[in-house]
Amino acid sequence: MVVIYLDSNATSKVHPEVLEVMLPFLSEQCYNPSSGYRAGKTVRNALELARQQLAELTGADTEELVFTGGGTESNSMALSSLAKLTKGKKIITGQIEHSSVLKTCERLAEEEGYEILKVGVTEGGVYELSMLEDFLAQGDVAFVSLMFANNETGVKQPIEDACKIAHAHGVPFHTDAIQAIGKTAVDVHQLGVDFLSISGHKFHAPKGVGALYIKSGVRFSPLVLGGGQEAGRRSGTENVASIVALGKAAEIMNKKLDEGDHLQVMKLRDLLQETLCSTIKGVEVNGDISLRTANTLHVSFEGCEAGGLLILLDEYGVACSAGSACMTGKQQPSHVQKAMGFSDKKANSSLRISLSIFTTEEEIVETAASIKKAVEKLRKVQGGSGVGPVVIYTK
Numbered sequence: 407m408v409v410i411y412l413d414s415n416a417t418s419k420v421h422p423e424v425l426e427v428m429l430p431f432l433s434e435q436c437y438n439p440s441s442g443y444r445a446g447k448t449v450r451n452a453l454e455l456a457r458q459q460l461a462e463l464t465g466a467d468t469e470e471l472v473f474t475g476g477g478t479e480s481n482s483m484a485l486s487s488l489a490k491l492t493k494g495k496k497i498i499t500g501q502i503e504h505s506s507v508l509k510t511c512e513r514l515a516e517e518e519g520y521e522i523l524k525v526g527v528t529e530g531g532v533y534e535l536s537m538l539e540d541f542l543a544q545g546d547v548a549f550v551s552l553m554f555a556n557n558e559t560g561v562k563q564p565i566e567d568a569c570k571i572a573h574a575h576g577v578p579f580h581t582d583a584i585q586a587i588g589k590t591a592v593d594v595h596q597l598g599v600d601f602l603s604i605s606g607h608k609f610h611a612p613k614g615v616g617a618l619y620i621k622s623g624v625r626f627s628p629l630v631l632g633g634g635q636e637a638g639r640r641s642g643t644e645n646v647a648s649i650v651a652l653g654k655a656a657e658i659m660n661k662k663l664d665e666g667d668h669l670q671v672m673k674l675r676d677l678l679q680e681t682l683c684s685t686i687k688g689v690e691v692n693g694d695i696s697l698r699t700a701n702t703l704h705v706s707f708e709g710c711e712a713g714g715l716l717i718l719l720d721e722y723g724v725a726c727s728a729g730s731a732c733m734t735g736k737q738q739p740s741h742v743q744k745a746m747g748f749s750d751k752k753a754n755s756s757l758r759i760s761l762s763i764f765t766t767e768e769e770i771v772e773t774a775a776s777i778k779k780a781v782e783k784l785r786k787v788q789g790g791s792g793v794g795p796v797v798i799y800t801k
């Protein structure tokens with residue numbers, strides 16, 4: 407079955423060149439990178455090349471990068487170390503963070519008595535830095551963790567400014583950059599952050615591999631103890647094939663960002679947005695359009711349940727996701743939508759469409775037609791008029 411895959415914020419296809427470089431490390435190059443013989447050293451070299459490739463994509467120094475088992479683990483490692491090594495009984499995070507950050511914060515609150523303060527967002531989904539300032543002014547803050555780009559709306563956050571504000575109060579800063587790395591230029595040193603989380607499967611490496619950037623000189627307490635791999639910061643025999651893949655994906659995406667390929671992705675995303683807005687009534691584009699990552703479109707269709715839309719789109723061969731959260735078979739507004747002030751009705755009629763470097767113009771044209779067909783069908787059944795105006799948010 408041919409699928410038009412437009413859910414790349416959930417996970418992305420492994421790039422064929424990435425697959426090619428990783429396969430030998432699952433067969434003949436099976437050696438442990440910590441082994442002293444020459445074959446082991448060859449594997450170690452491949453691992454260090456991957457670190458170099460990731461350093462080039464992120465602007466980090468190689469020794470500042472620790473390979474992990476994915477984005478969730480990177481977030482967990484950063485937050486637990488910060489909680490352990492910093493003074494202060496308040497944690498500042500945000501209302502639109504990923505559950506891997508929010509749940510870790512909840513546990514720190516339950517088990518260690520931290521007070522969690524959550525920065526709110528504008529209607530366009532952008533963090534309100536004045537709220538961050540106010541929270542920091544209260545004092546007793548252990549650390550700040552705010553995401554770089556939101557997974558639902560794609561909206562990029564003012565992380566460089568937020569980090570400066572936190573540092574001005576002497577408070578360390580972590581950012582979950584999992585939806586940004588490989589999709590938009592990120593320079594860790596320019597950002598000034600102390601910790602930054604990366605996940606491979608969001609940019610054409612396999613699932614279950616990621617990295618944590620730890621700024622040089624920043625103290626770190628490891629979550630996983632054992633054989634002392636990754637300079638003692640993340641023990642466990644390295645997932646060599648996936649790390650080699652992560653490095654290759656970083657190299658590919660770095661080149662594509664340099665060559666402006668993300669602009670091509672943006673062009674296709676904008677073509678889809680324009681086609682939907684000009685051919686369907688009652689369409690609302692969500693999230694500040696001037697701040698989104700190139701690949702993401704979050705859009706609501708008045709009078710259409712997202713659950714129904716997804717079923718029809720699946721039938722037509724288009725895979726994307728609901729903009730809201732599915733709980734016990736019913737669409738519920740997600741915490742991101744609630745933070746942005748969506749009504750339940752609007753939240754439950756939203757789709758998240760996320761493209762990749764593999765998306766073609768033909769797929770976008772076909773998707774636009776499929777969405778129109780699905781919306782018209784549902785409005786007939788569900789009785790929605792869909793006559794509202796087209797709404798697009800800007801700053």
Ligand SMILES: Cc1ncc(COP(=O)(O)O)c(C=O)c1O
Pocket residue numbers: 415416476477478479481504506553555556557582584585605606607614616
């Ligand atoms: C913003 C964000 N943070 C964290 C994660 C978790 O990353 P992983 O799936 O690699 O554990 C995701 C994945 O959906 C994400 O979008």
